[in-house]
Amino acid sequence: MECADGVLSLNVAQIVPCTEAEGPGRRFGLWFQGCPLRCPGCCNPEMLPFSGGQQLTMAEVFAQIADAQMRDGIEGITLLGGEPLAHARSGAVLARHARAHGLSVMIFSGYTLAEARRLPDPDVAELLARTDILVDGPYDREQPETKRRWIGSVNQQIHFLTDRYRADDPCWERRNTLEIRLQGMEVTINGFPARAAVGLWKRPTQQASRKGTR
Ligand code: SF4
Numbered sequence: 001m002e003c004a005d006g007v008l009s010l011n012v013a014q015i016v017p018c019t020e021a022e023g024p025g026r027r028f029g030l031w032f033q034g035c036p037l038r039c040p041g042c043c044n045p046e047m048l049p050f051s052g053g054q055q056l057t058m059a060e061v062f063a064q065i066a067d068a069q070m071r072d073g074i075e076g077i078t079l080l081g082g083e084p085l086a087h088a089r090s091g092a093v094l095a096r097h098a099r100a101h102g103l104s105v106m107i108f109s110g111y112t113l114a115e116a117r118r119l120p121d122p123d124v125a126e127l128l129a130r131t132d133i134l135v136d137g138p139y140d141r142e143q144p145e146t147k148r149r150w151i152g153s154v155n156q157q158i159h160f161l162t163d164r165y166r167a168d169d170p171c172w173e174r175r176n177t178l179e180i181r182l183q184g185m186e187v188t189i190n191g192f193p194a195r196a197a198v199g200l201w202k203r204p205t206q207q208a209s210r211k212g213t214r
Contacts, residue, residue, distance in 0.1 A: 010061060010090045011053040013046070013082055014188070017064060018072035021179045021191030023106040023133065023150055024171050025075035028068045029190065030061070030094070032082035037110040041141030043152065047082040058090070062097055069101065076104030076132070085109050085116055088123035095130035104164050106133040108152075113159050134159040145192075149174045152192065 013033040016022075022029045031044070033053025042048065068074045077098045084091050084107050095105045107127070109116060113136045116124055128134065140153040149172055151158065160167055176192035 008058045008090060008093060009055050010058065010094075011050065011087065012056050012061075013044075013053050014190075015061075015064060016179075016181075016188070016190055017068040018074055019078075019179055019190060021150070021177045022078040022080065022108075023076065024104075024165060024169070026072055027106065028065050028074050028077045028103075029080065030077065031080045032084055032087040032091075034086055035081050035083035035110065036086055037083055037138060039110055039138035039140070041139065043139055043141075044080075044082065050086075058093055058097075061094065065098065065101070065103070069103070074103065076106060078106040078108070080108045083110055085111055085119065085121075085124050085127065088121055088127045092123050092126040092130065095127055099130055104132045105130055106135070107131050108135045110138045112136045113157070128161065132160070132162045132164045134161055145176065148172055149176055150192075151176075 010030075011033040013031040014029075015031070016029040018026050019029045020026055031047060033047055034050030035042075035044075035048050038048070047053075065074075065077065077094065079091055079094065081087070091107070098105050111119070113128075113134060116128060116134075116136070135151060135156055135158055137153075137156040140155050143154040145151040145154050145156070148158070158167065158172070178189060178191040181188045
C-alpha cells in the first residue's frame with residue numbers, strides 16, 4: 001500500500017520481534033491485516049478485514065527487524081496473516097530486504113503454491129522468488145497437525161523453494177508449540193492454534209489476542 005506521499009506502508013495486525021513458534025530458529029513474525037479467503041474455522045478471524053490494523057512504513061518495519069537481528073540474533077522473518085499474498089507488494093519488499101541482510105524468508109499462505117503461481121500479480125511472483133519456505137493451503141480445523149512442527153493442519157504442504165532449509169532436518173519432527181506473552185494487561189498468543197489457547201483468548205476478563213499458525 002502506498003501513502004499519499006508515495007511512501008510504501010504495511011497494514012500490520014501484529015509483530016512478534018522474536019518467536020520460535022513460527023518456523024525454524026528465532027524469527028521476526030509479521031501478521032498482515034486482511035485476507036480475501038475464508039477458511040472454515042479460520043484461526044485468525046480478527047485479521048480478515050482489510051481495515052483496521054496498524055499502518056507502518058517500510059522504514060519502521062526495517063528498523064524493528066534490525067533491532068531483532070541485533071538483540072535476538074534472528075535467522076529469518078516469517079510472514080503470516082491475514083494473507084501475505086494479498087499484501088504481496090509489501091511482502092516482496094520485506095523479503096528482498098531480509099535476504100539482503102542475510103535473513104531467511106518463510107510464508108504461511110492460505111493459497112496452495114499452484115494457486116499462488118496462477119495469481120495475476122507480478123508482486124506475488126517476486127515474493128515467491130524471494131521465499132525460502134512456503135507453507136501452503138487453507139487451515140482446516142478438522143485436520144489438526146500433530147506431527148510436523150509449526151504446521152496448523154495436515155492438508156498443508158511445506159515447500160522448500162531454496163536449498164537454505166531441508167525437509168529431513170529433525171526440527172520439523174518436534175511437537176508444535178505455543179508462545180504466550182504478557183505485556184501490561186494484554187495477553188498475546190502465537191503458534192499452534194490449540195483449543196486451549198482459543199479458550200484463553202475468549203476470556204472476557206482479559207484483553208488478549210492470539211495469532212495462530214494456520
Ligand atoms: S486461516 Fe488464514 S488464509 Fe484462511 S481465512 Fe483465516 S487468515 Fe485467511
